[in-house]
Amino acid sequence: MTSPKASRPVVAVLGAGLAGLSAAYELRKNGIQVVVLEARTRPGGRIETLRAGFAEGMYAEAGAMNFSDTEPTVLRYAAEFNLSIQNKRPLTAFHRYFIDGHLLSDQDPDAHWPGLRKDEQKLGPDGLFQKYIFPMLAKVGDPDAPGWPSKELRELDAISVAEFVTRQGASPGAVRLLGLGLFDEDGDGISRTSALFALAWLSRLFPLHAVYTMAGGMESLPLAFARRLRKQIEYGCVVRRVEQQRDRVRIHYERSGRQARSIEADYSICTIPFPVLRDISFDPALPPIKQKICNELLNTSVVRTYIQTKTRFWAAPNFTGQTYTDLPVMNLYSAYDGPGSRGILESYVTSKEALKFGAEPESVALQKMIEGMTQVYPQLIEEAEGGVRKDWQADPWARGGYADYQPGQFLEFYPHVAKPDGRIHYAGDHTSILPGWMEGALSSGVRAAGEVEKRLRSSQH
Numbered sequence: 001m002t003s004p005k006a007s008r009p010v011v012a013v014l015g016a017g018l019a020g021l022s023a024a025y026e027l028r029k030n031g032i033q034v035v036v037l038e039a040r041t042r043p044g045g046r047i048e049t050l051r052a053g054f055a056e057g058m059y060a061e062a063g064a065m066n067f068s069d070t071e072p073t074v075l076r077y078a079a080e081f082n083l084s085i086q087n088k089r090p091l092t093a094f095h096r097y098f099i100d101g102h103l104l105s106d107q108d109p110d111a112h113w114p115g116l117r118k119d120e121q122k123l124g125p126d127g128l129f130q131k132y133i134f135p136m137l138a139k140v141g142d143p144d145a146p147g148w149p150s151k152e153l154r155e156l157d158a159i160s161v162a163e164f165v166t167r168q169g170a171s172p173g174a175v176r177l178l179g180l181g182l183f184d185e186d187g188d189g190i191s192r193t194s195a196l197f198a199l200a201w202l203s204r205l206f207p208l209h210a211v212y213t214m215a216g217g218m219e220s221l222p223l224a225f226a227r228r229l230r231k232q233i234e235y236g237c238v239v240r241r242v243e244q245q246r247d248r249v250r251i252h253y254e255r256s257g258r259q260a261r262s263i264e265a266d267y268s269i270c271t272i273p274f275p276v277l278r279d280i281s282f283d284p285a286l287p288p289i290k291q292k293i294c295n296e297l298l299n300t301s302v303v304r305t306y307i308q309t310k311t312r313f314w315a316a317p318n319f320t321g322q323t324y325t326d327l328p329v330m331n332l333y334s335a336y337d338g339p340g341s342r343g344i345l346e347s348y349v350t351s352k353e354a355l356k357f358g359a360e361p362e363s364v365a366l367q368k369m370i371e372g373m374t375q376v377y378p379q380l381i382e383e384a385e386g387g388v389r390k391d392w393q394a395d396p397w398a399r400g401g402y403a404d405y406q407p408g409q410f411l412e413f414y415p416h417v418a419k420p421d422g423r424i425h426y427a428g429d430h431t432s433i434l435p436g437w438m439e440g441a442l443s444s445g446v447r448a449a450g451e452v453e454k455r456l457r458s459s460q461h
């Protein structure tokens with residue numbers, strides 16, 4: 001399938017994150033001319049393997065760090081590109097929790113969990129998930145199916161996950177424990193996320209049976225796409241305005257050095273995250289509901305701080321390297337497990353804590369991080385060599401980590417996030433039921449490419 005006007009691309013893809021890359025790759029496979037305009041000087045968007053600032057070839061992930069056996073599109077592309085994936089940890093490995101000053105293992109049958117009722121004590125965090133959340137996952141159904149959701153489910157959009165599990169019988173202590181490391185990391189917090197939205201995305205991913213990572217860094221996935229789209233991707237191109245005419249779209253962009261340029265195409269696939277889209281002008285204007293989504297759908301703030309250490313002193317047999325805390329430093333990860341003896345202890349903070357840490361000058365924030373992390377691992381004070389910070393809220397091409405629906409927003413917004421506007425189609429994890437997951441990004445790119453191909457086919461008859 002080629003354009004009737006062979007000199008211009010048939011499809012202009014906006015953004016070279018996983019969604020834009022998968023859309024462009026699929027279109028090209030079917031012989032459709034495509035150009036990808038990307039603001040950064042690299043592919044991958046919110047996949048970023050950080051290497052600068054670490055010793056001995058060490059690296060850490062700023063964005064996606066792992067994926068599971070329940071993410072078929074990620075696995076399919078990894079196989080198609082012959083990428084080496086490795087099991088991140090056995091599912092039997094244990095996590096640590098640091099609550100009310102106590103360091104606990106989720107596999108210690110004798111652990112005493114602060115705040116849990118007597119009948120919840122033996123359950124631990126995983127048992128609480130099985131009891132209060134898991135039974136509902138089988139009942140959620142497919143948010144993308146016609147007629148979804150049922151009346152019973154609709155009511156769950158009005159309440160938060162915290163209210164939902166409370167209605168299932170969870171004690172306040174159980175609500176807090178369920179938030180740590182899951183809802184407080186994958187969104188804006190257990191009290192701020194729509195229960196219906198959370199159940200919908202969880203039902204896509206759970207139960208999972210294996211957790212993987214890309215050997216050598218997650219960037220290998222976007223780089224594999226980019227190698228196959230060398231001639232199609234234009235880096236350093238900041239899209240400023242999108243104009244639609246009856247038979248074409250015109251994309252106005254600025255190239256580094258502020259040179260104004262524009263290109264025409266038959267269709268566009270826009271993968272730019274909603275908070276960034278807010279500042280792009282559209283002619284005709286976006287429908288009011290899309291504009292409202294751009295303005296109001298929350299993009300969880302995320303700050304990740306990586307402290308390089310002399311040794312991996314937190315390691316223990318069968319330990320995942322993940323410690324979920326109730327401190328402002330939130331979740332601690334062993335962020336590097338490659339060759340050498342040095343380690344990287346990471347703090348992953350979201351929401352209000354991320355805004356606070358992000359507002360501090362980097363050197364002050366690093367010092368506060370080390371002090372906070374030292375409460376959990378006192379040895380850090382002797383072991384820390386220095387650090388690196390990634391603040392996703394401050395990243396002008398992301399403006400946050402991932403979309404999260406607050407109570408009442410999911411049923412209003414979700415039906416519109418992926419709806420095309422004239423010749424503009426949308427992709428990106430924020431247009432899928434899996435915001436914050438590579439599976440959401442990749443599958444949305446494939447979907448949008450399919451939508452455009454269908455229109456091209458029908459316009460040829």
Ligand SMILES: Cc1cc2nc3c(=O)[nH]c(=O)nc-3n(C[C@H](O)[C@H](O)[C@H](O)COP(=O)(O)OP(=O)(O)OC[C@H]3O[C@@H](n4cnc5c(N)ncnc54)[C@H](O)[C@@H]3O)c2cc1C
Nearest residue numbers: 015017018019039045046064065066239428429436437438
């Ligand atoms: C902190 C963090 C942790 C994560 N952890 C995981 C994980 O463990 N597992 C997992 O599966 N997923 C994870 N994710 C999610 C995963 O990274 C995303 O789902 C995926 O990368 C999103 O891809 P995308 O193409 O939809 O969006 P993006 O990657 O954001 O791509 C959009 C692209 O558009 C470009 N752009 C923006 N504005 C403009 C403009 N004006 N003009 C031109 N280009 C523009 C951007 O530079 C970017 O390249 C994580 C994300 C974050 C932030």
